[in-house]
Amino acid sequence: xxxxxxxxxxxxPDLTKNLVGVLCRFRKEPVAFTCxxxxxxxxxEVAEDDRDYLRFLWWENGDTSRAPIExxxxxxxxxxxxxxxxxNFALKKTAEDNEDKFGTAAAQFVRQDFYIDDGLKSCQSIKxxxxxxxxxxxMCKRGGFRLHKFISNSREVIRDIPEEDIxxxxxxxxxxxxxxxxxxxxxxxxxxxxxKPCTRRGILSTVSSIFDPLGLVAPLLLEGKSILQELCxxxxxxxxxxxxxxxxx
Numbered sequence: 023x024x025x026x027x028x029x030x031x032x033x034x035p036d037l038t039k040n041l042v043g044v045l046c047r048f049r050k051e052p053v054a055f056t057c058x059x060x061x062x063x064x065x066x067e068v069a070e071d072d073r074d075y076l077r078f079l080w081w082e083n084g085d086t087s088r089a090p091i092e093x094x095x096x097x098x099x100x101x102x103x104x105x106x107x108x109x110n111f112a113l114k115k116t117a118e119d120n121e122d123k124f125g126t127a128a129a130q131f132v133r134q135d136f137y138i139d140d141g142l143k144s145c146q147s148i149k150x151x152x153x154x155x156x157x158x159x160x161m162c163k164r165g166g167f168r169l170h171k172f173i174s175n176s177r178e179v180i181r182d183i184p185e186e187d188i189x190x191x192x193x194x195x196x197x198x199x200x201x202x203x204x205x206x207x208x209x210x211x212x213x214x215x216x217x218k219p220c221t222r223r224g225i226l227s228t229v230s231s232i233f234d235p236l237g238l239v240a241p242l243l244l245e246g247k248s249i250l251q252e253l254c255x256x257x258x259x260x261x262x263x264x265x266x267x268x269x270x271x
Contacts, residue, residue, distance in 0.1 A: 027075050034107030037114065041198060041235050044137045048197070051144035053151045054207070055174035056189075063098040063105045063140035065166045066112045076102065099236070106138060116165025121205055128157035137198055141169070151179045159187075175207040199233045211239055220269050222253045223260045245271075 048054060059065070064197050068076060076095035081088060098105040117132035130152060135143050141158075145151040151174065171178040173189040174180050180188060189195060194210075195202045201210045213232060218224035230240065249271055258264065 027077060028103055028191050031075055031103040033103050037107060037110035039134060039137055041137055043140055045198060045236055048142035048144055049133060051146050052132055053148055053176050054144040055151055055172060055179055056195060057141045057169045058171040059139040060168040060170050063100055063109050066098045066109045068096060068098060100126055116162060120161045120164050124157045124161040127154055128161045140198055142197060148176050148178050152182050173204060175204055209238060221261050222258050226250055
């Protein structure tokens with residue numbers, strides 16, 4: 023009692039590609055596209071001998087006064103310690119098993135340019151992008167993975183993709199946490215200044231809320247960080263109001 027089965031699962035090797043590397047390669051060539059693996063973890067089965075570690079209790083109609091029903095997951099689920107490693111391994115094994123049929127370019131895309139279930143790729147030409155999308159879709163299908171939510175900075179590339187596989191957003195796409203403006207083909211940052219108190223805690227919360235893995239807005243954020251340093255030097259408490267001078271800054 024009191025033990026989560028999730029704590030006893032092994033994570034396995036970290037097969038996730040480096041986030042900065044994936045984003046940098048995505049900006050390398052002129053024709054770029056992104057895609058997503060539909061319900062990636064759920065497409066990977068759990069070996070029958072291991073399913074006891076994914077047991078859970080279910081109360082019919084939410085009635086906790088009745089005896090719970092015991093179930094076991096047969097596929098990997100979001101939140102389990104072992105899921106990312108197992109799903110990543112299955113995806114990379116799909117590339118390895120089907121490289122001879124669909125080519126090295128498709129296999130390399132799967133191996134190098136997916137960050138868990140998000141695929142980001144750039145190509146030298148529209149034809150190269152079209153051919154790669156066809157190959158990688160079929161390759162992933164062989165492993166039970168469906169690629170969808172395609173978006174590209176080239177309308178010609180999108181035109182050849184079935185409508186049900188295209189992303190709902192054709193203007194702004196969140197790409198690994200960064201906003202990609204498809205029209206201008208650039209990364210952008212939308213900063214929402216929430217109504218937070220002008221205190222050391224509020225300023226830290228605002229500065230820390232901006233996700234910038236490539237450091238593109240670091241010069242701007244330095245201004246806020248220098249204010250925090252000054253507050254630390256003056257030993258201002260977390261929730262004390264800051265001075266009028268700091269507020270103006």
